[in-house]
Amino acid sequence: MNQRVWKAVQERSGGRCESCSRGSGNYGQTDHFFGRARAEGVESCWLLCMECHYRKTNNQPSARFWLEMFVAHCAKHGYEAARERATKRLEGIVAVREFEMAKARGVQ
Ligand SMILES: [Zn+2]
Numbered sequence: 001m002n003q004r005v006w007k008a009v010q011e012r013s014g015g016r017c018e019s020c021s022r023g024s025g026n027y028g029q030t031d032h033f034f035g036r037a038r039a040e041g042v043e044s045c046w047l048l049c050m051e052c053h054y055r056k057t058n059n060q061p062s063a064r065f066w067l068e069m070f071v072a073h074c075a076k077h078g079y080e081a082a083r084e085r086a087t088k089r090l091e092g093i094v095a096v097r098e099f100e101m102a103k104a105r106g107v108q
Contacts, residue, residue, distance in 0.1 A: 001030060005030075005040055005041060005042055005045055006030060008042045009030050009042060009045050009046065009047050010028075010047065012042070013046070015028060015047075016047070017049035017052050018047050018048065019046070019048055019049075019052040019073075020051075020052055027049060027050045028047045028049060029047070029049075029050060030045050030047055030048075031045065031047075031048045031053055031056060032044060033046060033070050034085065043077075043079040043082040046070070046073055063093060064090065064093050064094070067086050067089055068090065070082075071083055071090060
């Protein structure tokens with residue numbers, strides 16, 4: 001990945017997982033929140049420990065949980081564009097869930 005971005009993420013995180021705050025030692029992994037193919041920047045990447053990276057990749061406990069974590073992370077650092085993007089996805093997930101719940105109740 002881009003060395004400048006990698007270095008900035010390392011410095012911001014202080015080598016700690018930016019989700020659970022555990023020291024990640026040498027096992028910290030830079031996660032491209034919106035996927036590697038999209039724009040790579042300090043705002044869209046965060047450092048995760050191996051365990052969090054695994055859980056995030058597999059949507060455990062849920063995709064919603066990780067979106068909420070990332071929205072909070074962006075708010076903390078003042079990353080408005082990334083926060084907005086994650087919030088839109090979060091609203092999408094909430095809307096789908098509400099629609100499915102309404103459908104299950106027989107309401108359209
Ligand atoms: Zn972690």
